[in-house]
Amino acid sequence: MSQLNAAARAPLDSRAKMIEFHEVHKYYGDYHALRGISATIREGEFFSLLGPSGCGKTTLLRTIAGFEDISSGAVLIDGKDMSDVAPNKRPTNMVFQSYAIFPHLTVGENVGFGLRRDPRSKAEKAKAVEEALEMVGLKGYGARAAHALSGGQRQRVALARALILKPKVLLLDEPLSALDKKIREQMQVELIKLQREVGITFVLVTHDQEEALVMSDRIAVMFEGEIAQLADPETLYRRPNSRRVADFIGVMNFLPAQILGEAAGHVQLEVGGLGRFEVTEEQASARASGAEPVVGFRPETLTILYEGQQAHDREAPATIDEVVYYGDMTYYDVKLDGVDAPVRISMRNVFGRPVLDVGTRTRVAWSAGALVLFR
Amino acid sequence: MKFSSLKGYAFLYLVFLYAPIVLLPVFAFNSGTIIAFPLKGFTLDWFRDLFANQTLGLALKNSLIIAVSTSILSTTLGVFAARASTRFKFPGKTGVMGLIMLPLVLPEIIIASSLLVVLLAVGMPLSLFTVILGHTLMATPYAIAVLNAAFSSLDRSLEEAAYDLGETKWSTFRLIILPLVTPGIISSALMSFTISLDEFIVAFSLAGKETTLPIYIFSQLRFPKQIPMIMALGTCLVVASIVLLATAEYFRRRGLAKTGAKDTGGFL
Numbered sequence: 001m002s003q004l005n006a007a008a009r010a011p012l013d014s015r016a017k018m019i020e021f022h023e024v025h026k027y028y029g030d031y032h033a034l035r036g037i038s039a040t041i042r043e044g045e046f047f048s049l050l051g052p053s054g055c056g057k058t059t060l061l062r063t064i065a066g067f068e069d070i071s072s073g074a075v076l077i078d079g080k081d082m083s084d085v086a087p088n089k090r091p092t093n094m095v096f097q098s099y100a101i102f103p104h105l106t107v108g109e110n111v112g113f114g115l116r117r118d119p120r121s122k123a124e125k126a127k128a129v130e131e132a133l134e135m136v137g138l139k140g141y142g143a144r145a146a147h148a149l150s151g152g153q154r155q156r157v158a159l160a161r162a163l164i165l166k167p168k169v170l171l172l173d174e175p176l177s178a179l180d181k182k183i184r185e186q187m188q189v190e191l192i193k194l195q196r197e198v199g200i201t202f203v204l205v206t207h208d209q210e211e212a213l214v215m216s217d218r219i220a221v222m223f224e225g226e227i228a229q230l231a232d233p234e235t236l237y238r239r240p241n242s243r244r245v246a247d248f249i250g251v252m253n254f255l256p257a258q259i260l261g262e263a264a265g266h267v268q269l270e271v272g273g274l275g276r277f278e279v280t281e282e283q284a285s286a287r288a289s290g291a292e293p294v295v296g297f298r299p300e301t302l303t304i305l306y307e308g309q310q311a312h313d314r315e316a317p318a319t320i321d322e323v324v325y326y327g328d329m330t331y332y333d334v335k336l337d338g339v340d341a342p343v344r345i346s347m348r349n350v351f352g353r354p355v356l357d358v359g360t361r362t363r364v365a366w367s368a369g370a371l372v373l374f375r
Numbered sequence: 376m377k378f379s380s381l382k383g384y385a386f387l388y389l390v391f392l393y394a395p396i397v398l399l400p401v402f403a404f405n406s407g408t409i410i411a412f413p414l415k416g417f418t419l420d421w422f423r424d425l426f427a428n429q430t431l432g433l434a435l436k437n438s439l440i441i442a443v444s445t446s447i448l449s450t451t452l453g454v455f456a457a458r459a460s461t462r463f464k465f466p467g468k469t470g471v472m473g474l475i476m477l478p479l480v481l482p483e484i485i486i487a488s489s490l491l492v493v494l495l496a497v498g499m500p501l502s503l504f505t506v507i508l509g510h511t512l513m514a515t516p517y518a519i520a521v522l523n524a525a526f527s528s529l530d531r532s533l534e535e536a537a538y539d540l541g542e543t544k545w546s547t548f549r550l551i552i553l554p555l556v557t558p559g560i561i562s563s564a565l566m567s568f569t570i571s572l573d574e575f576i577v578a579f580s581l582a583g584k585e586t587t588l589p590i591y592i593f594s595q596l597r598f599p600k601q602i603p604m605i606m607a608l609g610t611c612l613v614v615a616s617i618v619l620l621a622t623a624e625y626f627r628r629r630g631l632a633k634t635g636a637k638d639t640g641g642f643l
């Protein structure tokens with residue numbers, strides 16, 4: 001999906017810098033909320049701040065909008081230092097988590113609120129409001145009372161209200177978290193389309209890793225006021241740089257590993273259940289959280305082999321310990337021979353291929369190239 | 376239906392609360408000069424006396440001037456204080472708010488005598504103005520209590536959104552905050568008005584030669600033959616209160632309906 005987003009546009013690195021954080025620190029009293037954030041967000045990028053609750057995502061977003069003063073460092077927007085620029089003078093607009101729809105105004109008045117100081121004629125402004133409403137799929141809603149709208153509709157009004165000002169940057173603080181799953185997924189796709197249509201830089205705050213993966217060009221994963229990893233979704237998913245990031249994004253299986261030696265850009269390992277093999281240096285750059293090295297692999301990188309199937313690369317004997325059927329997918333927890341803790345494998349269900357029972361002896365196909373070594 | 380003890384309690388409560396008020400119009404239209412049953416006959420004489428009474432007219436006018444001024448002053452001060460206490464953090468906030476709210480628990484007689492001492496010491500002549508000051512001091516804590524509730528139920532991101540959309544802090548206040556706290560402002564104004572209108576002790580101490588409605592009524596209670604007229608006056612006041620309350624509640628509910636806010640209790 002992120003490919004869908006990034007497709008047919010200039011590569012990120014060649015685009016102008018839209019937002020720059022230089023060593024941004026923020027203290028609330030004694031509490032160190034932002035601990036030296038440095039990052040660059042490019043023009044037209046869909047950028048996400050992802051992390052658990054309380055890690056400082058909202059605080060960082062609000063430093064862009066100007067609602068939080070920073071304790072040290074600098075925030076630049078479009079090359080200009082923002083330290084002396086008030087929120088109402090910044091080229092940013094925000095979609096608030098609560099949407100902040102003005103309840104005493106109509107939908108149209110809400111959307112047109114930012115045009116109050118616009119020198120255009122009344123008719124032109126009305127037209128702009130109508131266009132903004134149409135863009136978010138609320139054509140003809142202008143005269144309605146804003147407080148009577150559903151959650152999804154409020155969200156659209158908040159979007160239209162922010163986008164009508166054609167900001168350089170649109171800031172979104174968990175805009176979808178209050179919506180039902182179905183509407184949320186629908187809005188994710190609509191937001192991606194909208195962003196491509198308007199070409200504005202979007203900065204999204206979310207604690208939902210799936211949402212971030214689906215929507216973003218790049219993601220900054222934050223823990224405790226620091227950026228732990230900044231990468232595109234695929235890199236983040238396939239090559240997390242620490243066990244903490246790996247744990248936070250998707251499901252990752254871990255097995256204790258023993259490092260036997262290193263030579264010529266390769267690391268030799270011995271892993272219970274998988275045996276001896278080697279990985280490249282590139283796969284071995286991630287940090288473990290403890291002293292013990294572990295290898296990690298995603299559930300879909302392993303495959304259960306049926307009778308007569310051959311592994312492309314390597315295989316390991318195992319027993320099925322638990323089966324969770326999801327309709328399109330089945331999750332198997334399998335015990336590799338010689339390992340007590342089960343690992344999770346996800347298999348796409350294929351017509352004519354039975355779901356295996358608990359206790360079945362089987363073989364698991366795997367490949368050393370799909371592993372990440374955390375050390 | 377079984378008459379539970381709780382229902383009985385509620386019934387008695389209402390009787391005690393409203394029986395005296397029901398008696399007001401009964402005797403206001405009774406032609407006998409003595410307040411006692413049996414009733415004699417129907418008359419409008421007491422109302423005629425009432426409207427012909429110039430001292431009373433003056434007292435009423437004074438009271439209205441005081442009450443309206445108090446209402447405006449204490450509500451305005453209340454808006455500032457409530458805004459400050461709900462939105463800003465500043466050193467000594469708890470102490471300052473505590474001091475502002477103190478008159479709520481001080482006996483009126485203490486407020487009245489200490490104000491009198493201060494005013495005499497500064498050499499300020501007693502007048503309607505000094506009563507307004509005293510009443511504002513008394514009514515402001517009530518205004519703040521009501522307005523605090525209104526301000527603290529405001530979502531902070533509403534004002535940030537307006538600021539973000541290019542408005543200044545002041546225009547945000549005018550365009551977003553003020554309209555949304557209007558129901559609270561109406562409640563506060565009405566409450567301050569009522570507190571001032573029927574206040575006796577402070578008015579009596581600080582009015583000097585002037586007369587207010589409660590002072591006048593109190594002075595007339597010594598003359599039995601004036602009592603039926605006071606009953607007529609009381610009847611008028613009850614009707615006026617009901618009209619005022621109903622109007623305020625109408626505007627409050629209309630404000631709520633317009634913003635779709637939850638009704639958190641009003642007057643009616």
Ligand SMILES: Nc1ncnc2c1ncn2[C@@H]1O[C@H](COP(=O)(O)OP(=O)(O)O)[C@@H](O)[C@H]1O
Nearest residue numbers: 028031033051052053054055056057058059060
């Ligand atoms: N105004 C504030 N005063 C004091 N602490 C704050 C304030 N705002 C946020 N914090 C603290 O800063 C940390 C980060 O908050 P926030 O940026 O809202 O986290 P997130 O959006 O990632 O959940 C939290 O621990 C929070 O308690």
Ligand SMILES: [Mg+2]
Nearest residue numbers: 057058059205
């Ligand atoms: Mg947040």
